[in-house]
Amino acid sequence: MESRSARLQKIRKLALLLTALSFLILLISAYIRLSGAGLDCSPWPHCYGQLLVGGPYQHSDAARILHRVVASSALLLGFVLVWQCLRPQRIEPAARYATVLLVLMIVLTFVGLWSSDPHRVWTSFFNMLGGAGLVLLSWRTVLAAGIEQAPSSRRRPAALLHAGLGTLALTMALGALIGARYAAIACPFLPGCIDASWPAPAGWSALNPFTRVAVAASMGDDGGVALHLLHRYCAVATLLLLGLGGLRALAQPASRQSAALLMALLLVQVALGVLTVLSGLSLRLAIAHSICAAALLAVGMQVLIRVKTAPA
């Protein structure tokens, strides 16, 4: 019978491959979503959100086919991974994360069936966050199958990292809503939106993803402005909380390397957000911004695990 360490090695390799495929899925779906919405279209900005009113948009059949092929391969690999984790004996905690990953992939497959209607906000919203969830869970499975140090008997507090990961998730959800509501051009300025520095009362309803949009938000639209402002405030909170949490983690040998990567990703992510706005919504920068957010989430989680399980 195969030894536990040989099985762990196999699980780790499969989960690593799934992490790479998850990034690829995220990249292709960000391209389909953002180019479909009209980033980099011409004549800018009139062409933005044209698909909502039946107008022409940059349609890429090749990207859609590639997305289907990569996502189907990932789903098959997900079944193999869960099987490897469960048979002949269950290997925990990898089995738990691999199972949640497979469930998320199946849910995303069903969400895909509804995503042909661009007016539905929640499908785009869930698609973006679900893609980041795939990266997070496949990377969590890699870590769970790795040769981790035994957890120390005293779990270290990591309040800053917890809070930072919370605001990071919130920032990502708000960013996903900007895209899903076709509100990217509502606020093309920095640091505030035209003369607004706080959402107007009428703008808060834009936080509801279970709705439909008829047309793209125009410049200064209350809902769009609210999403941009809240996204930026949450990004600043993330920069502070995760940045301070990362600085503390830098001091511990067990978490030093991943903390350094976290700090670098954090700076790159904020810079990409700022450059996306300054460039007048460049498609490439917006896609890089989307991918970097998922990497940040995965590495943030890794730092948290390393800090909490570092030997006393």
Ligand code: HEM
């Ligand atoms: C920790 C910092 C940040 C994180 C984690 C983050 C994350 C995200 C995510 C996940 C999206 C959705 C991308 C998609 O639809 O595929 C997004 C969109 C966006 N973000 Fe950020 N963001 C951050 C900071 C910023 C900053 C500082 C700015 C600008 C000042 C910014 C500007 C934007 C814009 C304009 C979009 C809309 C792009 C579009 O959908 O067309 N972000 N962000």
